[in-house]
Amino acid sequence: MTPDRLDVGLVGRARQIPVLGMALAGAGHIPWFMTDPDPEYRERVLAQLRGVTIRPADEVVQGSDLVIIAPGEGETVESLVADIADGWKPGQIVLHTDAALGVGVLEPARAAGAIPLAIHPILHFTGTSLDVQRLKDAYFAVTAPSTVMPIAQALVVEMGGEPIVIAEADRPAFAEVVDTVATFSRAIIDQSTFRLTEIGVERPGEVLRALAHSAVDESLRRSADGAVDPVEAWLDDSLDDDD
Numbered sequence: 001m002t003p004d005r006l007d008v009g010l011v012g013r014a015r016q017i018p019v020l021g022m023a024l025a026g027a028g029h030i031p032w033f034m035t036d037p038d039p040e041y042r043e044r045v046l047a048q049l050r051g052v053t054i055r056p057a058d059e060v061v062q063g064s065d066l067v068i069i070a071p072g073e074g075e076t077v078e079s080l081v082a083d084i085a086d087g088w089k090p091g092q093i094v095l096h097t098d099a100a101l102g103v104g105v106l107e108p109a110r111a112a113g114a115i116p117l118a119i120h121p122i123l124h125f126t127g128t129s130l131d132v133q134r135l136k137d138a139y140f141a142v143t144a145p146s147t148v149m150p151i152a153q154a155l156v157v158e159m160g161g162e163p164i165v166i167a168e169a170d171r172p173a174f175a176e177v178v179d180t181v182a183t184f185s186r187a188i189i190d191q192s193t194f195r196l197t198e199i200g201v202e203r204p205g206e207v208l209r210a211l212a213h214s215a216v217d218e219s220l221r222r223s224a225d226g227a228v229d230p231v232e233a234w235l236d237d238s239l240d241d242d243d
Contacts, residue, residue: 085108116144
């Protein structure tokens with residue numbers, strides 16, 4: 001389990017950085033330091049994390065019990081870890097949020113005695129406070145050495161989520177699934193709303209909202225107890241339509 005209160009440091013420019021900071025603050029932890037946020041969202045981030053201080057990455061790490069590494073556009077976990085170099089502390093918790101990577105990328109921190117965790121919230125982030133509420137319905141993919149897995153799971157629960165364990169070797173496959181769902185969902189909705197606009201339908205997003213939600217909910221319901229063969233499901237639906 002995690003200590004009663006952790007001083008939290010945030011490294012990276014991902015949209016989820018302030019959201020995770022707010023979620024941890026709600027659990028009694030304190031986001032003290034962070035690296036410089038994306039200039040486009042800087043004002044919003046600083047308003048969300050009142051009292052946080054901007055520091056270089058190595059100083060963020062030095063002042064934190066828990067370090068969250070969440071790379072934004074143009075950043076990678078590897079590059080952010082490299083920037084910190086020798087700043088890690090024994091007993092410090094270090095986690096990253098990249099869906100495709102396990103804890104191996106945190107080897108420099110582990111070698112210095114830190115506790116390495118890979119925790120990915122399975123959620124599309126907007127970077128707003130609305131995401132904090134959405135975390136309560138989200139699952140988090142966790143990868144960690146077995147001896148510290150309870151720490152990873154406890155942090156997820158404190159942020160309001162549900163942990164699921166993904167093996168180190170399975171992270172790339174997991175990331176592919178997450179990216180496919182996010183990318184194709186957005187692409188289909190964007191294409192469909194554009195086509196409705198072309199034929200003069202006003203507020204196409206509102207028009208399709210109930211359909212999109214019900215179709216996705218039904219698909220998720222059918223898959224809740226196990227995998228569904230997509231070809232078989234499509235054939236079943238086609239037969240039902242013929243009837």
